[in-house]
Amino acid sequence: MKVKDLSEKLGYDCLVAEGNDEELLDGYTSDLLSDVMGNAPEDSVLITIQAHKNTVAVASLAGIHALLICNNRPAPDDMLKAASEEGISVFRTKENQFTSSWKVHKLL
Secondary structure (H helix, E strand, O other), X not given: OEOOHHHHOOOOEEEEOOXXXXXXXXXXXXXXXXXXXXXXXXXXXXXXXXXXXXXXXXXXXXXXXXXXXXXXXXOOHHHHHHHHHHOOEEEEOOOOHHHHHHHHHHHO
């Protein structure tokens, strides 16, 4: 699936549209950024409630192409700016992580 499918096929709100044609091969759900750094696969989407600049930094280190922020959490401007600079797309949903993970997995 492509990054843009998170909005086009699943209806998630796109907050930053960078790398939308990148291929997503996997997904990872976690709120512990040290866990993400050690275990998240490259070319994936991170499904989380961690909506801050450090999430972008970890995603960049891990080779993650997209962030999906759950529970309709607000994404601060500095996070969105960092994501744009790193070429990482950011999406938001009112769904919880369980539901979002299931939908992303089904689409993959």
